[in-house]
Amino acid sequence: MKVKMWGVRGSLPAAPARSQAFSKVKKALESFVKQQKNNPQLSVDEFLNLPESQQPCYGGHTSCVEVFTDKTQLIVDGGSGIRPLAEHLMAGPCGMGKGEAHIFMTHFHWDHLIGLPFFIPIFIPGNRVHFYAVQEDLEQNIRRMFTKPNFPVPFEALGAQIFFHSMEPRKPQMIGDIQVTPYQLDHPDPCWGYRFEHQGRAYSHCVDSEALRVSRDDLGLDLPLYQNCNVMVFDAQYTFEEAIEKTNWGHSSAPIGLDLAMREKIPKVYFMHHDPSASDEHIAYLQRRTEDYYQARLKALRDSGSDVFEVDWEFAWDGLVFDV
Amino acid sequence: MSETVAIQGHIDESGTFKSLKLKSGLSKELQLDFSQVKSISAGGLRLFQVWLAELGVEQLVLHRCSQGILDQLNSLKAISQLKARVASVELSLKCPHCSSGVDYLAQRGQDYLEGSVVHRESLDLPQEISCPGCGGQVPLESEVSSYFAFLKHRN
Known part of the structure; x- marks a missing residue:
């Protein structure tokens, strides 16, 4: 995967x-x-x-992530990043009206929806586009993106066949050869992260989240999102102190993600949801601050004879591809 | 001056520090001895801050902070967030002559002072201290100045 x-x-x-x-x-x-x-x-x-990773350019498209195997291709969210993904898909069966797209929505804030009207396969007759979410108002929120006067093409005029699938919280569902399970994140409007599993490997998509629940007790039913996971993507929009100032804004910081990863032994973490006002230099500064925290934490745990798990982590950029 | 309470172990997301025995009628100033704190995580600090607010603490004073604890607090710019005053810092060095451990307790007002609207931050540690083992001189300020980064983190 x-x-x-x-x-x-x-x-x-x-x-x-x-x-x-x-x-x-x-x-x-x-x-x-x-x-x-x-x-x-x-x-x-x-x-x-x-x-x-040393090239100082993180990119500017909003949330869109592709999870794929040789047989299955899934998309998480329809932020502006789905536009270049659409161009990529048009080179395959979607360009001939024979494609199928599966889009998992975490929630319906604009930055996760804004690219959908530019998802070209949705206009091509013959394509089949599936939307998935836990939230009951999935269909209503997708339809609203194709509404005059905000967008000239009404939903009813879209060429592709469109399907809406309601997911049950924390219940696994197979799509092709990938198992997908939604878990709740901490965000002002309901938001669901996803755990993707294929051949014994797991990728956890934990964005958007303020991660107000960190302890195992507090996470409760949502703890499995972070357990036995090989790669996690985590919301690190702010510095730690900014995240504290912006309580209930719905976003977290890299040190909180590292706390979770070190405790649950997640070997690889990518941080995303970079603030729109953050320059590349600022994101590089966040990386340095995170490294200071990580090194200090490792040392303190080692010095106290505690269990230490080393995590490989970095701040993600548009176009990054990784194996799970 | 109010009583100083010792806090021990890890300040992490488990929030075990909440069981700390505090005298009833806690004043708005809380004095904590940090010498037995082993580590502080980001999640723990977040909970700690909420706990202090719930207690109604307006001024936190930390005593005997170790270098390791300051490293963690500095990386999160936590001293300014907690609006804390660091009353003393336990510095542990190794004598370059006999390898003995050499300790020095740096005191606010004498060895360092955070900046304010009327004065700049200052770090005025002895250049060297004597090793109690061999009597040799152990360099101090050049070895430990990075731990005092919090002096510049004032809000």
């Missing part, structure tokens, strides 16, 4: 302004000139050949 992050920004799409792009190019040129002084043979290609 693999996962591709098509949109990792939270709240609102965030395209870089001209000044930000200019500043980035300037910084890169200055860095190249500096490095070339020490190594006159350095080529542009060598200079640009940084590991992907």
